[in-house]
Amino acid sequence: MKSIALGQYYPSNSVLHRTDPRIKIILAILYIVCSFLCKNIISFGLLALSAIMLIIIARVPLKTIFGGLRPVLIILIITSLFNIFWTSGDILLFEWKFIHIYLEGLYSAAFMVIRIVSLIIGTSVFLTYTTTPIDLTDAIEDLLSPLKKIRVPVHEFAMMMTIALRFIPTLVEETDKIMTAQKARGVDFSSGSLITRAKALIPILIPLFVSAFNRASELATAMECRCYHGGEGRTRMKVRHIRFVDFIPLVLVLILATALIILNLLRIGFTI
Amino acid sequence: MNPFIKVCGLTYSYDDEAVVKKHAVINNVSFEINEGDFVAVLGHNGSGKSTLAKLLNMILVPDSGEIYVNGKNICDDSMTDEDILEIRKSIGMVFQNPDNQLVATIVEDDVAFGPENLGIPSEEIRARVDNALKDVGMSEFAHHEPHRLSGGQKQRVAIAGIIAMMPRCIIFDESTAMLDPVGRKEVMNSIIRLNKEKGITVIMITHYMEEAARADRIIVMNDGSIILDGVPSYIFENESLLKECGLSVPQCTELVHRLREHGICLDKAGVSIEECADMILKHITEDK
Incomplete structure (x- = not known):
């Protein structure tokens, strides 16, 4: 994974x-x-x-x-x-x-x-x-930056994209872990009708969402601690x-x- | 010399609708920390140590009491957003879960996140990032993706991200709790190096006695109050008080305590394994 x-x-x-x-x-x-x-x-x-x-x-x-x-x-x-x-x-x-x-x-x-x-x-x-997805996100932010003048939150969208990309592997790993844990408790993901199988996903989705929200709140605190205050006055290390x-x-x-x-x-x- | 951080009569309680009566998480706490200190804050779960850390860099606002950072009252209503940024810049914070602190998909981009927020020119960010990664020994991983690193390596990247902001003080909020022994050792070594070589004030929140023993000073918290404050050897003398708070002393210190109980006169409780071993060895050779 x-x-x-x-x-x-x-x-x-x-x-x-x-x-x-x-x-x-x-x-x-x-x-x-x-x-x-x-x-x-x-x-x-x-x-x-x-x-x-x-x-x-x-x-x-x-x-x-x-x-x-x-x-x-x-x-x-x-x-x-x-x-x-x-x-x-x-x-x-x-x-x-x-x-x-x-x-x-x-x-x-x-x-x-x-x-x-x-x-x-x-x-x-x-x-x-x-x-790379991250270059693409930066490029979209750059290209759309004129829209900032009409108050389109371009930087915020780009930031959301970056964080989503960053957390995909983390959440995939987490899903893997939860699935193993639920299998160990006897949840069966692979048999039964489509509806039964869809229902079997609930014990994965709920813990996954809870942990994603916890992660989000911790990340927000960590970002605040690193002086994040939106796109205003931000510089970039890599200027293209x-x-x-x-x-x-x-x-x-x-x-x-x-x-x-x-x-x-x-x-x-x-x-x- | 003015203390770098001065806390007077600090009280804080969480607004929790489920709890009818407000329970103070931090209760009338006062202490001072000087620049360049290496302080460990000990306490069991729920003793208020993490809350204390969040109060120090204005993630939380206290109910009452005052916090002075570098002589400036940060609980003052006249604090502007710039002032808050200034405080957060000078007091960095590293958290428990390394995964939830890294923002970017490439190590060096993540380290650059803090300086970028501060609006520092690109060339200087570059230099800071390279130096910060070197300080934690992660230079060779600059272009790696964080999710492929080990826990200890990720946490070192998180530390580099804080160092790159050039803070005067770093608070480690149980930063080693989720790591394996190897990762914990890596991170501890980085922390100690930062304090000794760069003179950065370190406040380390932990519940590992062995880690706390390496600090210059330990503050022990229980139920939102400070119950002990002093050098490690003094703290570990009070074994019974620590046990009441759900804490234990390091194994080597405990051994010395037990030996003393059995009438072997060792003069003081050691804090490190080497120190205790030396003391016992000295005693044995003197006996002969």
Whole structure:
């Protein structure tokens, strides 16, 4: 249990790992926009290519990437089946009783798969695989800091995130301990109907919540003792400076976006 | 010289709706602590020692009585938020459970938490963090995640987090209670080093006699009052009084007491194993 991974961070030292997390958040947003700009074969081809490039640059093994895609596999299959069988068009490829498959249907299924897969690869490569959760939290705090002027508690949210991340392993360990303790008292977690099993979780949840509240109150006292008084007047030990190289990926993604827009304007290729 | 901490007639009781009659947790307590002292506060569970610690750095506000830190009355109504921060900066506190004191997911970030709150410039925080980690011997773990460390190591990180704020006094609230013997030894050694080498005033709340014996002075509390106050050898002379409070003396001291009861004349009760052994050895050789 001690080896629990926070998020899906994949430790490595690639260019993307070293890029400033603030830039990476912007990159992820831009990439999402890009994936929705795609409208034809060439642009979807570019999108697929860029996703492959990202994986290569980030040096994340394919196994990890496919692991991340597994949860959406069912959705991908079902929606592409819908697209294939229910899209009507001009070019009929296959006909049998009530089943009509048009070329347009195949295209739209393929486009949708490419869009969702590159969306997931893009955001996870930028945000989860190459950025630690704590860097991400700091970056979000930095990016949202202008909102402080309209009294959005940005620092408080970031602090809550940091503490939540810090306590995940502690609470997992605690759950483990409580489960063992309850098993020793004869609680059965693995048999009976779904409802019985759900009920068996109550003796875990209650002690877990009680201890979490106790921890929270102790932590609050400890933080007060360390002079915590909100975000005002706080400094940081690690100040991130955006370097020139950080702009290179930004420029590349912007070029991709411009290319996609131009392709759309020129109506090159198969348009849906 | 003015005492660093001076407490006069301190009384405190918790507001507990379940209890009809207010029971004073701290009852008319007065004492003084000088800068650079190493004081242990002894007492069984519920004797009010932890409450006392929380009163000293303004986590709790006393019902009556006065606390002076560095000559300033901290129970005064005119205390501003900055004054409170100033007090908490000069009196740091380390608690029992190391898990519930660490805020960040990386050791050095956690140590930086205190100085960051104080608004210290980044370069200085860096230097302070490195020094603090060196002081507790945890430099090589600077980039580790706290949840992968042992209890003793976590507690040393927590201590480093306080040292980085450069306090003049650190209160250890049963900081060794949850640790295994190895961890306890590590933490004790760090505490003693801080006191002897850096001259930081240490107030150590504990119920381990062996730990209290290493202090320069012991305050024994029972039911919210101070019943004994003095050097360890004086405290351990009063074995019967300690036993009444649910405390015991260190085993070696007890041995000396028993020997005396049997008519072997040893002049005083020793506090450390070495001291007692020396005394007994001396007695044996003199007899011959």
